[in-house]
Amino acid sequence: MLNTVIILFVGALVIALAMTPVSKWLAPHVGVMDRPNARKIHAAPVPRMGGLAIFIAVMAVVGLFGGQQEIQQTAAILFGAAFMSFLGLADDRFTLSAYLRLALQLGAALFVWFAGVRVQMLSIEWLDAALTVLWIVGISNAMNFLDNMDGLLAGISAVMSGFFLVLAVLNGQVLVATLSAALMGACIGFLFWNLNPASVFMGDSGSMFLGFLLACVAIKLRFVAQTPSVSWMVPVIVMALPIFDMTMVVISRLRRGKNPLTTPGKDHTSHRIAAHGFSRREAVLILYLVCCVLGLVALLVSIADETAARILGLAVAGVAAYMLWYMEFGPWKLKINPDDQISVSQ
Numbered sequence: 001m002l003n004t005v006i007i008l009f010v011g012a013l014v015i016a017l018a019m020t021p022v023s024k025w026l027a028p029h030v031g032v033m034d035r036p037n038a039r040k041i042h043a044a045p046v047p048r049m050g051g052l053a054i055f056i057a058v059m060a061v062v063g064l065f066g067g068q069q070e071i072q073q074t075a076a077i078l079f080g081a082a083f084m085s086f087l088g089l090a091d092d093r094f095t096l097s098a099y100l101r102l103a104l105q106l107g108a109a110l111f112v113w114f115a116g117v118r119v120q121m122l123s124i125e126w127l128d129a130a131l132t133v134l135w136i137v138g139i140s141n142a143m144n145f146l147d148n149m150d151g152l153l154a155g156i157s158a159v160m161s162g163f164f165l166v167l168a169v170l171n172g173q174v175l176v177a178t179l180s181a182a183l184m185g186a187c188i189g190f191l192f193w194n195l196n197p198a199s200v201f202m203g204d205s206g207s208m209f210l211g212f213l214l215a216c217v218a219i220k221l222r223f224v225a226q227t228p229s230v231s232w233m234v235p236v237i238v239m240a241l242p243i244f245d246m247t248m249v250v251i252s253r254l255r256r257g258k259n260p261l262t263t264p265g266k267d268h269t270s271h272r273i274a275a276h277g278f279s280r281r282e283a284v285l286i287l288y289l290v291c292c293v294l295g296l297v298a299l300l301v302s303i304a305d306e307t308a309a310r311i312l313g314l315a316v317a318g319v320a321a322y323m324l325w326y327m328e329f330g331p332w333k334l335k336i337n338p339d340d341q342i343s344v345s346q
Helices: 003-028 051-065 071-094 098-115 125-146 152-171 174-194 201-218 231-237 239-257 269-274 280-303 306-328
Strands: 334-336 342-344
Touching: 003 071, 003 152, 051 071, 051 201, 071 201, 071 231, 071 334, 098 125, 098 201, 098 280, 098 306, 125 152, 125 201, 125 231, 152 174, 152 201, 152 231, 152 280, 174 201, 201 231, 231 239, 231 280, 231 306, 239 269, 239 280, 239 306, 269 280, 280 306
Parallel strands: none
Antiparallel strands: 334 342
């Protein structure tokens, strides 16, 4: 498995590195540009089609070197991810209704559930189906929410993919290892062009593709030496950062009487960090570090006894709850200016 993983990683990295300039050139010709406005950080139009490079890199290497195991589920996951990527591209170009986008995401999640990519935790089929759809759609949108600063989503995705890869190799999970290696390589290749100051954005075509794939990878992960009552915590902890960010933003916008699906703003975790004495690049690096710590905790949970695993899970939940209070109700709470522009109280 190790040789295949290396080939997948290097192949995806090289393809993404080479294809991102192509996506930059293509973006203005098809009208997929991110133009500055009051809620944007950049001051000039930026190509918003880098997700195409990530998509091509993952699809190419998995198609060529992905092996012959679990073909049906692998094909279903890739088909669903491709659908999500093109849905994101259509949204980048035409700005689709948030409710239409959500309905189509639900359809993609149901598609992979019928193909056998299922959460198996509650032992009641319809509840497990609902949980599967909620997880996939939730993570897809959480990753989309997290794409709000140069290099943030690509780097976080690379870190999470790296931890999923390690967990997969330790537990003999070929499908998870295959997809994780390809995702990590593609994200790092794209990140070369996306670090601050970014010359290209991945857009919804990239964020929704990454979110869908990572959600499916998390569902497929299994642990040979862990109980089902603990196993579910491992992918949740690995992906705790995007879950936290979306939860905080949704709560914040609802508190302000805003629709979380249609109201953009500088109210994300990265924005709040950057508003308190850190540069945008430092804010991104801090969140990389947080994601690495969470990944290490998830590794410990995957091998710990049940009591220790639960203690670690509760510790992560406690820290997340405290930071949610700190950023939303405490010293870093938002304040609203008369012109309804969001800032962070000092």
